[in-house]
Amino acid sequence: KKVTASCPATVANLVCGFDILGMALNDPQDEIEMTLSDVPGIRISHTDGYALPSDPAQNVAGAALLDLMKEVQEPVGFDISITKHIKPGSGLGSSAASSAGAVVAANHLLGNRFSSKDLVRFAMAGEKVASGVKHADNITPCIMGGVTLIRSIFPLDIVQLSAPPLFVTVVHPQIEVRTSDARQILRKEVLLKDAIRQWGNIAGLVSGFLQKDYDLIGRSLEDVIIEPVRSMLIPGFDEVKSRSKEAGALGGGISGSGPSIFMLSRESETAIAIEVIMKEVFQSIGIDYKTYVTTLN
Numbered sequence: 001k002k003v004t005a006s007c008p009a010t011v012a013n014l015v016c017g018f019d020i021l022g023m024a025l026n027d028p029q030d031e032i033e034m035t036l037s038d039v040p041g042i043r044i045s046h047t048d049g050y051a052l053p054s055d056p057a058q059n060v061a062g063a064a065l066l067d068l069m070k071e072v073q074e075p076v077g078f079d080i081s082i083t084k085h086i087k088p089g090s091g092l093g094s095s096a097a098s099s100a101g102a103v104v105a106a107n108h109l110l111g112n113r114f115s116s117k118d119l120v121r122f123a124m125a126g127e128k129v130a131s132g133v134k135h136a137d138n139i140t141p142c143i144m145g146g147v148t149l150i151r152s153i154f155p156l157d158i159v160q161l162s163a164p165p166l167f168v169t170v171v172h173p174q175i176e177v178r179t180s181d182a183r184q185i186l187r188k189e190v191l192l193k194d195a196i197r198q199w200g201n202i203a204g205l206v207s208g209f210l211q212k213d214y215d216l217i218g219r220s221l222e223d224v225i226i227e228p229v230r231s232m233l234i235p236g237f238d239e240v241k242s243r244s245k246e247a248g249a250l251g252g253g254i255s256g257s258g259p260s261i262f263m264l265s266r267e268s269e270t271a272i273a274i275e276v277i278m279k280e281v282f283q284s285i286g287i288d289y290k291t292y293v294t295t296l297n
């Protein structure tokens with residue numbers, strides 16, 4: 001038996017919702033081909049040029065599968081071939097795509113015995129390998145699609161949010177920002193006045209999605225806690241953001257822990273105009289980049 005899983009890129013945090021909000025994109029997507037085997041164990045191959053570990057315990061997909069296999073009584077084996085289109089270290093949920101895709105494919109091969117919530121739990125073991133901490137804000141939208149809220153991680157409490165159609169423009173500057181570093185630099189304490197502003201924005205953003213209120217979404221895409229610190233690691237960030245907003249973007253910010261920047265728009269023309277701006281900014285700075293114009297999955 002063989003299955004192929006398409007594993008979408010995801011934008012974690014959605015500006016104000018650090019570690020709790022995320023959305024899935026239609027492009028880029030990774031592909032995972034998996035075969036159930038009588039030979040117990042996990043065998044991983046990569047069809048791309050990235051030097052990713054194939055030892056299951058060191059590999060994000062392998063670590064997620066090892067966690068799943070602890071809850072499978074019978075001896076099983078998986079042969080996996082991973083084709084990555086989401087570049088590792090892009091801030092677009094590359095590790096989540098591999099770990100989520102692996103457990104979704106395995107669950108299919110095992111007759112869908114696990115719930116989506118179980119799969120999120122297994123896939124978090126992959127995130128632990130990738131960044132040292134278990135977080136689910138990329139994995140959950142990757143598995144469930146759309147916009148998701150992790151109300152709590154221990155115990156896991158997931159809320160799927162409805163949202164209006166959205167265009168998403170992404171630029172991935174080809175610089176490296178490691179998630180672990182981007183977490184290390186954050187202040188551990190928050191001023192009450194900043195917290196109030198932030199939770200106002202999170203509540204506003206969630207309400208904006210549910211009520212399909214584009215203006216409210218736009219007003220709520222503000223982060224007074226994480227972005228001021230992390231944006232220092234991303235050259236061109238302020239210019240991309242201010243010019244995109246002038247061009248009609250609802251708003252946007254750092255995708256996950258960066259370095260990718262994403263902008264949301266209501267119209268496709270705006271999303272395309274923002275791509276032009278992103279290209280101009282990174283060309284003028286002299287940093288290689290890749291852009292995507294896509295939609296909310």
Ligand code: HSE
Binds near residue numbers: 091093
């Ligand atoms: N919420 C996590 C962070 C996502 O911002 O560190 C990492 O991809």
